[in-house]
Amino acid sequence: MSVDRSHEKENDAERERLRSLVGRLSDAELAKPMPAGWTVAAVLAHVGFWDARAIYWTDKWEGGAQPSAPDSETREDVEWINESAKPHCLALPPRDAARLALRLAEEADAKVAALSDDLLEKVRAVGPPFNLSRAEHRREHLDDIERALRG
Numbered sequence: 001m002s003v004d005r006s007h008e009k010e011n012d013a014e015r016e017r018l019r020s021l022v023g024r025l026s027d028a029e030l031a032k033p034m035p036a037g038w039t040v041a042a043v044l045a046h047v048g049f050w051d052a053r054a055i056y057w058t059d060k061w062e063g064g065a066q067p068s069a070p071d072s073e074t075r076e077d078v079e080w081i082n083e084s085a086k087p088h089c090l091a092l093p094p095r096d097a098a099r100l101a102l103r104l105a106e107e108a109d110a111k112v113a114a115l116s117d118d119l120l121e122k123v124r125a126v127g128p129p130f131n132l133s134r135a136e137h138r139r140e141h142l143d144d145i146e147r148a149l150r151g
Helices: 006-024 040-062 079-091 094-114 117-126 134-150
Strands: none
Touching: 006 040, 006 094, 006 134, 040 079, 040 094, 040 117, 040 134, 094 134
């Protein structure tokens, strides 16, 4: 029986959407304010932060660690992380933040795609699972950015 890898197509699509956005935004647009004290670039850095977390865990699992519940990403326990990381995201030069987000998306997607079928099933079995669809988080924030840019 084949393992469901539909997340890879979603990841590819949202990564390409991110690439297109980063390529067309001006520095002024990257610096545009967003709700809750964020900017467009800082939101992109935030997305990159969570992709960097995915890179960390995929490296650990590929190194032999077993997926476990603390590896999961749930909305109710991340607000403190996001708010703590916000000053770092805002401190990055906007263009650097955008490029970093794209680089981390590329690396995270490649590492998720490279997971063996066995490891992929172990990650899914943890419940709530580590989010193999990096696209979900990207899509949420890319939608927010595009709404903000439209005014």
